[in-house]
Structures are given as C-alpha cells and as structure tokens.
Amino acid sequence: MHDHRRLGRDLGLFDTDPLMGAGLPYWLPDGAVVRHALEEYVREAELRAGYRHVYSPVLGKRELYEISGHWDLYRGDMFPPMRLGAEEVVLRPGLCPHHALVYRSRARSHRELPLRIAELGAMYRSEPSGVLGGLTRVRAIHLNDAHVFCTAEQAAGEVRAALGLIRRAYADLGIRAARYRLSLPGPGGKYVADPELWRRATALLKEALEEAPEEKPEEELEKAPDGLPYEAAEGEAAFYGPKIDVQIADAAGRETTLSTVQVDFHQPARFGLRYTGADGRRHRPVMVHRSVVGSVERAVAHLIEVHGGAFPVWLAPVQLVVLPVGEAQEERAYGLVREALALGLRAEVAGPGQGTLGARIRAARLVPYQAVIGEREAAAGDRVAVRLRDGRRPGEVSGAELLRRVAERARDRGGELWGPA
Known part of the structure; x- marks a missing residue:
C-alpha cells in the first residue's frame, strides 16, 4: 500500500495551506472528482435501500447538544460556542441530534417505520494538532451518516441490512475489512449511565453479528x-x-475505523421521540446510527492507498485520455473527447504540445484508457489504437466502440478494463 499523504499531493488530489489551518485540507479538481463519484455511489446505494435524504445546518444552539448529551460528555472535543445575541451556537460534532429533530418534526405512526434518514453532512471536531494527518484525521469531517428510526423488533434486522450495505460498498470499492469490532464501554470512560439500555443495545448488536452471513462470494x-x-x-x-466498528488497515498496518453501526436508546428518550403503535398507544423508537463509508476524507485516503492512484474506472478522475500523434490528428482527438463528455465520461486530450508521445503515455499511466490517433487511424476514419492502464493493447477499434466499452465499465463499476465485447 501507498502513503496517501504523499501520493494524494503528488497526484494533485488534495493539499493544505497554513492560512486555512491544520486539519483543514482542501480538494483539488481531480480529488473533487473522486469525492463526488464516491458520494454519488453512496447516495444511489442508500436510495435503493429505502433511505430518504435530508439537509441540516452545521450549527445548532448549545441547548441542542445539552439535550443530546454531547455537551456534558463530549464538549472537550467540540469547538467553543459562538455568541449570537443572547444565544450560543456550536459547530455540530455529529448529525444525530439534527436527525432526531427531523424525526420529531411531525407525528409518526408504526406504519412509517423503519424510517431511514440519510445525509452527507459536515461535522466538526476540535482534534489536537498532534493527531492530525492527511485526510485520515481532520477537523472538518464530511460524514456519510444515516439514522434509522424503528421498533425494537426491527432493530436487529436494520443493523444486518446496514452491514450488508457496508459489505457491498467494500466489494465495489476494492476495500478489505481488517476485522469487525464490537465496541463496548470501558472503565474510566464518559458514558451515559443507564446499564439496562447498554445491555439491550449490546444484545441487539450481538444478535445482528451472529445472524449476518459470513463474508463469502456473493452467490454463497x-x-x-x-x-x-x-x-x-x-x-x-x-x-x-x-457499536459495531468495521476496521481497516493503512499503509503502515495501523488500524482505523471506517464504517460503523450503532444502536441508541438514549437519544430517543432525551428528545422524547414517539410513534403510535398498532395498539393505538405511544411507543419510543430505537435509533440505529450507521455510516457505510464513514467520512469521505478517510474513505478517499484509504482508496488512494489501496489503489495507488489507479482508481477503478468509475472513480478515476480521468477515465480516457486521447493522444493525437501529431497536430494533424488533434481535431479528431478533440472530437472524440466531445463525444465522450456528451456520454458523461471524464476525458481529455494530451496533445503533441505536451511532449513526445512516449512522455504523454507515461504521464497518463494511471488513466484507465488511452486512445492513440496517428496517421493510420486517422486515414481509416473513426479508428483509435487502444492502450490500457494494465499494459495491454487490445488493438484498433472504432471510437464509438471504445466509448461504449468505457461507459459500460463506468456504469457497472466492474474492475475488468477490457472484457468480452
């Protein structure tokens, strides 16, 4: 594996600046493409799984986090409050209090449950400068977060479903889970003091883990x-x-948590959340917190290290580079790129003004597809000589055929660059 802090900068994916501050990286255009593709993948997966997406503000009144319990038990990791007239507002340390308010914005019936609310939202942690590094430990975090409000009987099934989403995402992204961890309270920590709620929540997580299918080929x-x-x-x-934490290992073998699933009886009680049951009586929902790929920052950092910058076609900042051998082929090259862009592909021209053909091919070594247009290809009309990132040369095909194949690979998120036609 590679070190994302060096490789990410070398590839022009992200950078930092002292004027922005430590732990506050910014995304460069190619990095923004990877991030956007990842975000769209997660949103699509959540929609298929029955989630509804919301937006909520990054600020909240201090009172909101007092109710949730963050202020009493977590304020050492939060940024200081800001005074606005007679009120104090805080940069949120998490999205769950906001989603609790979304849930209680109107009366709920058991027929609506499970209610799955998702958001890719910003949150802020006052991390000490000594632990900050690259994209893995930052102060402004963009979290793929969701909260499922359900009955107690539905909770274990929702946890299993969340684990299934995580495992499918890992398969599509080329990520391997180092291990699954059941994270429990320990001595000396700051935890909500309610032993019965902890017992019930732990039992639900254990049930979900013990009934979830083991990681085997999809057909099994x-x-x-x-x-x-x-x-x-x-x-x-x-x-x-x-919580259930899905652990990954970085380039140095250090473990970190990427994805998580949590069962929470505490915040539904703190916010007075209710639903009307089939018996006509009021009941309290269970709140399942889950994140499929964790923070976008940490997920992209791991993807950089896993793939060494050679991202799968659907994640690659540039999916196709067209290389005219000489100036006479540039018009055709730009025409092919326009056709690719019209199909929603990410393509660009690397023309002779950027160096010799060999130098341009080497510069585009991480691009999945290279299309060379020389005198012979131009004379044959709509033909290109294809070179793949893995070193294979499938030969000459029509430009339309190449674009069809690239679009299919990008759409199906497969790892094979040049399978059967």
Missing part, C-alpha cells in the same frame, strides 16, 4: 448464515451506546 451468501466473526473491545463505545 444466501446459504451461509454462519455469522460474522468479531472481537469485543472495551473502551471503544460511543458515549450513548455500543
């Missing part, structure tokens, strides 16, 4: 209800409840 999943192997770890729980 339905017949393999063996449970996911996991390790319990004390002292790693959230302040309001236990």
Whole structure:
C-alpha cells in the first residue's frame, strides 16, 4: 500500500495551506472528482435501500447538544460556542441530534417505520494538532451518516441490512475489512449511565453479528448464515451506546475505523421521540446510527492507498485520455473527447504540445484508457489504437466502440478494463 499523504499531493488530489489551518485540507479538481463519484455511489446505494435524504445546518444552539448529551460528555472535543445575541451556537460534532429533530418534526405512526434518514453532512471536531494527518484525521469531517428510526423488533434486522450495505460498498470499492469490532464501554470512560439500555443495545448488536452471513462470494451468501466473526473491545463505545466498528488497515498496518453501526436508546428518550403503535398507544423508537463509508476524507485516503492512484474506472478522475500523434490528428482527438463528455465520461486530450508521445503515455499511466490517433487511424476514419492502464493493447477499434466499452465499465463499476465485447 501507498502513503496517501504523499501520493494524494503528488497526484494533485488534495493539499493544505497554513492560512486555512491544520486539519483543514482542501480538494483539488481531480480529488473533487473522486469525492463526488464516491458520494454519488453512496447516495444511489442508500436510495435503493429505502433511505430518504435530508439537509441540516452545521450549527445548532448549545441547548441542542445539552439535550443530546454531547455537551456534558463530549464538549472537550467540540469547538467553543459562538455568541449570537443572547444565544450560543456550536459547530455540530455529529448529525444525530439534527436527525432526531427531523424525526420529531411531525407525528409518526408504526406504519412509517423503519424510517431511514440519510445525509452527507459536515461535522466538526476540535482534534489536537498532534493527531492530525492527511485526510485520515481532520477537523472538518464530511460524514456519510444515516439514522434509522424503528421498533425494537426491527432493530436487529436494520443493523444486518446496514452491514450488508457496508459489505457491498467494500466489494465495489476494492476495500478489505481488517476485522469487525464490537465496541463496548470501558472503565474510566464518559458514558451515559443507564446499564439496562447498554445491555439491550449490546444484545441487539450481538444478535445482528451472529445472524449476518459470513463474508463469502456473493452467490454463497444466501446459504451461509454462519455469522460474522468479531472481537469485543472495551473502551471503544460511543458515549450513548455500543457499536459495531468495521476496521481497516493503512499503509503502515495501523488500524482505523471506517464504517460503523450503532444502536441508541438514549437519544430517543432525551428528545422524547414517539410513534403510535398498532395498539393505538405511544411507543419510543430505537435509533440505529450507521455510516457505510464513514467520512469521505478517510474513505478517499484509504482508496488512494489501496489503489495507488489507479482508481477503478468509475472513480478515476480521468477515465480516457486521447493522444493525437501529431497536430494533424488533434481535431479528431478533440472530437472524440466531445463525444465522450456528451456520454458523461471524464476525458481529455494530451496533445503533441505536451511532449513526445512516449512522455504523454507515461504521464497518463494511471488513466484507465488511452486512445492513440496517428496517421493510420486517422486515414481509416473513426479508428483509435487502444492502450490500457494494465499494459495491454487490445488493438484498433472504432471510437464509438471504445466509448461504449468505457461507459459500460463506468456504469457497472466492474474492475475488468477490457472484457468480452
């Protein structure tokens, strides 16, 4: 694996500036493409899984976080309040209090549950400067977050479904989970003092882990209800409840948490959340927190390291580069790029003004597809000589055929660059 801090800068994906401050990286155009593609993938996956997306503000009154419990137990990791007249507002440390307010914005019935609310939103942590680094530890975090409000009977199933979303995303992204961790409270930590709620939440997570199919080839999943192997770890729980953490390993072998699923009985009680049951009585929902790819920053950092900048076609900042051998072929090259852009592909021309053909090919070594147009290809009409990132040369094809193949690979998110026609 590669170190994303060096490679990400070398590839022009992100950078930092002292005037912005430590732990506040900015995204350059190619990095923004990777980030946008990842965000769109997650949104599509969530929509297919029955989630509804919302937007909520990055600020909240201090009172909001007092109700949620963040202020009492977590304020050391929050930025200081800002005075606005007689009120104090705070940069949010998490999205869950805002989503609790979305839930309680109107009366809810058991027929609406499970209600799955998702947002890709910013949150802020006052991290010490000594722990900041690259994209993995930052102060402004853009989290793929969601909260499922459900009955107690539905909770274990929702946790299993969230684990399924995570595993599918890892397969599509080329990420391998190092291990699954059941994160529990430990001595000396700051946790909500309600042993019964902790017991119930832990039991639900254990049930979901033990009934989820083991990681096997997709065709075997339905017949393999063996449970996911996991390790319990004390002292790693959230302040309001236990969680399942999906651990990944970086280039140096250090483990970090990327994805998480949590069961929370605490905040529904703090915010007075209710739904009307089939019996006509008022009941309290369970709140399942889950993040499929964690923070966008940490996810992209890991993708840089896993792929070494050679991203899958659908994530690649540039999917196709067209290389005219000489100036006489430039018009045709730009025409092919216009056709690619019209199909929604990311393509550009690397013309003779940028160096020799060999130098341009080397400069585009991480681009999945290279289309060379020389005198012979131009004389044959709509023909290009194809070179693939993995070194293969499938030969000459029509420009239309090449664009069709690239579009298919980008659409199906497959890893094979040049499969059957």
